[in-house]
Amino acid sequence: MITAFLVDDEEHALTILELFLQRSGEVEVIGRSNNGFDAIRQLGELKPDVLFLDIEMPEMNGLELAEVVRNVNTDVQIVFVTAYDQYAISAFEHAAVDYLLKPLEADRLSKTIARLRHTIDKMRGAERTLAPAVGRMSVQLFGPMSVGIEGGPWLKWRTAKEKELFAYLASQDEKRVHRDRLIEALWPDENYQKAKIYLHTCISLLRKNLKRIGFGEVVKYVNEGYFLDTERIDVDARFLAGRLQKLKEAEHPEAAEIEKALLYYRGPFLQEDDYLWAEQQTGAFEKSVYEWSLTLGKIRLNEREYDKAAKAAEKAIERSPYDEEAYRLLMSSYRGLGMNDRVHVVYRKLLDKLEELQVKPSDSSRMLYEEICE
Template sequence: MIKAFLVDDEEHALTILELFLQRTGEVEVVGRSSNGFDAIRQLRTLNPDVLFLDIEMPEMNGVELAEIVRNDNSDVQIVFVTAYDQYAVAAFEQAAIDYILKPLEADRLSKTIARIQKESVKYEAVIQQTSSTDDEARPSKLNIRLFGRYFAGIDGGPGMKWRTSKEKELLAYLALQDGNRAHRDLIIENLWPDESYHKAKIYLHTCVSLLRKHMKQLGLDSILKYENARYFLVSDRVEIDAQNYKKRLNSLKKQGNTVLEEIEQTLMIYEGPLLQDEDYVWAEQETELCDKSAAQWRYSLTEAYLKLQDYDKAVAMAELTIGYSPYEEEAYRLLMKGYHHLGRNDQVLSVYRRLSNKLEELRIKPSETTIKLYEEICS
């Protein structure tokens, strides 16, 4: 028997829904409420399998209530009830969250019950599989890599399967908050700037539901949280390369740029531009900052190698810098110095020509500093 809790601000609507559910013979209504705040109070002691939530309610609507409840009980299933909100219907359908339209129809409600039962069977199978797995073999963290090719999943294992592009973008946005909590309105402003606020809230909820579902499929639960209208990832349940990179940079700055091994280890985290294959407008500034910081540390490392007369490493680091920043003259100058110290002036000429050809694309010529260095080396 499915245990259900009903929430609707219209008393007669609650009564009709409860009557329809009882007639199916498959559902036990364990509680009902006319507002979200009272529902939260009751749900502290109840453990329903499914919530039937009216979307349009004063003070706290069904979408907001679902977020709060799911934060504490990610297993509860949600069925939204709506009288006219067609765009919400489309959103929930994409998110694999069921819905029913008012006025209620017995046949449609029967399909909803069948869907709930099917999802319950799937969930029980996941629980049994998880229980049979050794604790040591269970994943403990969600790995999120934002440098280079974007990846989220189990390190060395499966990645998350995206249902929509926006859920993928939402996870990247939350991962770049450095442990801070992102307000719902700010997320909406960045991810759905052209949508109405009400509609965007529906889409945000859809993406959150999808993310939680996909995380659970990986054996990772309760990572994405919602409190006081803010979303965040539980810090000790995620491993984020961009976050680790920034922490290491702050540590390096305090140490005064002298620990070469730590600089090398920090730069190893930077596997390419931030979210290089994605087109997220809100990430552009962060991408630029990360690119500049990585370039500066590569310059510092190359210069340190030159001073230590470790010219092979200097050449390798300068080439790497050019690979990321093909128009930066300083990288070419360092590369020319490295090859010169190795006695390979033929490569100095080659590097100078590479730079000249690159700058020609921008219709400019090498700077006087670069020309002077080249002439001094080749004289």
């Protein structure tokens, strides 16, 4: 049996539609309302298979109501009921299963019910084959982006925009992102109304994709905005940002804690994806990782842990290949290890890099090199 909820501002229209559905013998009406706001309240508890929505209603019309409901429940089917066929295109833009013209006709309603039954049976069959989620979801935003369950399935993206949308939400530290901000970031040059449709379609695709691995409810919608519920999700960028903030607040950061934090950094933020909105975060992470690698190297050098100091200096040079301070740290580390031949190599590399910029090494770098090698 298909369960249905009806919304129409005209009471007699609700009664007629309910009567038609009851006569079909295939649809059970579990609720009805004569305005969108009351419908939203009721739908917080009811979970119908399908909504029959009148389009022309005061305060909140059926198209607006469908947008709100679909953001909460992506599985609910929508059938629009209207006296005007000009709404047909808008109905299908909102991913409606069908639309019915008033006055209702039994034969036409039978075709709609058959279409609903086919769609809902297909969905229920797919749900039965889904394995429940085991463990936590891992989201890697450093290096090549990957999303999945450790020891289980990994997400395969259906579209590039679906992947970008997830990346944006995952990078926002559980902050609610207003719909318009998402549109501006992902579809900056698109017509606003079209962009809204693209966003809703993308959200629906993303939720269905996440549902395949048991995480269909993690994309939340509140007050016209979206966020990622990370109660069962581990995001490497959030972990690194949190650990670096704690290190920043510490009076005397410990080398071991810095090393643990930097383990999360596997490569540049969203390394394989050219997202304009990610440029600022990419630069900020690069700068932080460079600075903490340098700090780590200095601590290890003072502790006479020269091999660890050298590794930290090498990491710093990877992040910022033109910064002389990291080269001086590496030369000092090799001196501590008694590897003066390596100092020559490091200084030569520094000279080559600076030559690209048409500048000479600083007095500090030159004097350190001469002190070690002469």
